[in-house]
Amino acid sequence: MQHVDGNALAGPFADFFSFDVTTATARCNGCGSVGELARAMVYRSGAGTVVRCSTCDHVLATLVETGDRAWISLSGVSAIEVRRG
């Protein structure tokens, strides 16, 4: 399955976070690298969205949505830095 990059997270995550996730930087639990979520690899399918570290392929986050509920996991991220303007 072909991936896109983290720019594609802007829409799906905008309903849940009050900041733009693509410019937020995240630290990967797998390898410790830090980078903007826009640089992550994103796999989208009917089942949901999987976000992987572009350095080590570790799963950073997952998002599954149904009509009236959503499940978000950030289990692969140890910290997120958000810039407040």
Place this chain on the structure above:
Amino acid sequence: MSEVSTPGATATPAASAALRAVPRSGWHVATVAAARRETPNASRLELEVDGWPGNAAGQHLDVRLTAPDGYTATRSYSIASSGPGTRVTLAVDKLPDGEVSPYLVDEVRAGDMLEVHGPLGAFFVWAPVAETGDARPVQLIAGGSGVVPLFAMAQAHGDADDPVPFRLLYSARTPDDVYFAGELQRLVGASAPFRLDLVYTRRAPEGWRAPAARITRETLEAAVFPAAEQPRVYVCGSTGFVERVADWLVELGHDPRSIRTERYGGT
């Protein structure tokens, strides 16, 4: 200036100003004001979006279509326009077996309504040096319909009469497949410094300087700002195109932190 910060680092004033300039996203009702062919395989849609807060050059929006049975399909499309106002331009390529693009390219008519979510994304964006303070040259590299957000940046650069040197390297199948052909030619002649390098992969115009061929590492190197000039680079196209180009740029000495990419997936 580093574009990857570490936890605890503070944003530069310029970066904060750029972030503040990006309005909050939301769901909006868009009315199709005009729909016309852009290329044999793509349409240009002018949308009038109720409550649209304006958008930065390079941002995208999500279009959601809902079937009578409640099934929904959402797809992301880059915005070809920027600035304040409620008018938004899209250029949509028809994907074989697509769920949304065939409707947008072949079926949509003026007066039709769409649900859109945006403006989205603050990473793959460009703003004039007067706002960001970043005077490095800008290299844009487009594969096919990946030119859409890069055209928005080039148009914003021309509209602002921005002094930063801009180049666009644009790979298209044939002359008929070039998006915004007239607008790009006008930008070449405008006062803001802008150079256009077209590469044709299937059929070149009569008398063109090179036979039709895909971009190679050598043609890339010859057309882009050298790494020594520390350009900011924006690459948009299919996943395969973006990965090839980004790998070559790094091999040619470009700083990975200065390369921003937007992949749109398959072919």
